[in-house]
Amino acid sequence: MHASQPLPMPSSRLQALYNSQLLDQPDNAVLQYLTETRGLTVKTLRKYGIGRAKYSFNNDGAWEPVECVTFPWIMKASDVSFQEELRGVKHPVEDPSSFLTRRIKVRALENKAWQRLDPAGGGWGFFGYHTLDGADKSQPIVVTEGEYDAMAVWQATGIPSVSLPNGCRSLPVEVLPLLEDYEKIYLWMDNDGPGQEGARVFSQKIGLGRCFMVQPTLENTGCLEFADLPKDANDALLQGHDLKRIIMEAKPVPHEQVLSFSDLQDSVLHEILHPEKYEGTKLPSLPKFSAVVKGLRRGELTVVTGPTGSGKTTFLGQMSLDLAEQGVNVLWGSFEVRNTRLIHKLLQQFARQPLPKGDPSSADKLKDIAKRFGELPLHFLKFHGASELEEVLDAMEYAVYVHDCEHIVLDNLQFMISRQNLATRSGNSNFDKFDAQDIAIEKFRKFATERNVHLSLVVHPRKEDESSRLGISSIYGSAKATQEADNVLILQKDNQKKYLDVRKNRFSGDLGATEIFFDRATNRYTEAPTNHVVTPQIINKAPKASIEDHWGKYFSSQLTENR
Structure with missing residues (x-):
């Protein structure tokens, strides 16, 4: 379905105003930060069109105007027209060679x-893309x-350099044509696990044959x-x-299937030193x-279970919002x-207050919540009930490819699996639910690993x-679910008490349970004032005992190490 209107863009005068507020008003805090803390010259700031402005952000319920750095996505008018044509929108321009600001990225000076x-709902671009104008595409x-x-790269080397629109988390497909004609692309991501993994993922999108990974080493930096x-x-x-030497040694x-120790050495040693x-x-x-659990890592499979009414969907909703509010692209499969009921629940969790049900006078308040919720990187599968496994995977x-989703929630496996469909496809009338579940888990495990996403899967x-x-x-089902899983989480119920119980943690081996409390007004969980963490080995000694009776009124704050 084609769009009818071009995507919004900032006012043509806004970028010039922001740039002037930075460079033509001396002794401002933003310019001081950029030149002294970041080591950038005024020439570089002018080259990239950096600006200064005040934007308001929500600080504990109050909107607070703060000093911000502005990063414009400047591109040729012809490139903007091409992007709109791909959306099915005619967007003629008077001068195709002129430059337009596609969008402005804003970051607060004091709180990154x-x-x-700006504006919301605008198009995608690269910061610094205008600096590539006239560059030899063979270079x-x-x-x-x-x-x-x-x-920093342009200032130190003169090599045309752009940055991703949303850090290592995202490379929107809308910007891929902008790189199509360049023969050699050096990817310099942060020198940590997520950054290097992002470089590998993006190189597959851009094209492995023309991508090179930049990584500082002891040899090319002289560090000891x-x-x-x-x-x-x-x-x-x-x-x-x-910097030029570091880049040229990329x-x-x-x-991904053939590696030597030299390919992994720096990453392995870095992980040991900086876990x-x-x-x-x-x-x-x-x-x-x-x-x-030490957070949720890409490439892992988490199995979540719990009795009926234990709050699995509530927990996963809160988890997905925590991730999305940090910029993690999340895909929900309910x-x-x-989806309408799920989003109703998510809206209340996001608002952190009861929604104004049945109160037309609060429509504006509800629309404001919905607008802010709509800015989160959340996506939803349309499947409901029994669904074809291959269609879900597709x-x-x-x-993952288009929206760069890095965390997927599937709730739940039993509702998704269609025994009849799987039996028909297998040609085996004895193809039972255990077989169907094992096949699904095996494919989900493989997907999480190969696509480097975290997959949270509910299994009853x-x-x-x-x-x-x-x-x-x-x-x-069989033991395959827990064998394939990197993490196993159980929502335990004990009368009126609930616990988040980590029963498997392949990353660190830390296990234990944390008491959680349900807040009906916000539809969210909170934790106890003290750390309610115990060893699951002790739990298993008395399967019939009450959790509180067995663990005692007070809990140890020590984690169990099972490495």
């Missing part, structure tokens, strides 16, 4: 987590993770310790390294639980609850005595 794209260009890195290596290009500039992206950089994305609303593949438990606590063996 406060970011915005290399550099694509960096952040804006400061792109400017791995801990001293620069994190990114801007760090390399500030530390006085030879290596082709290795075949905290390889932990996953934390859930700010559940910090104690996050401390046990096979049991229709939709997931599309979402067997029917057991409600007074018994659930364990790994309680999960419905």
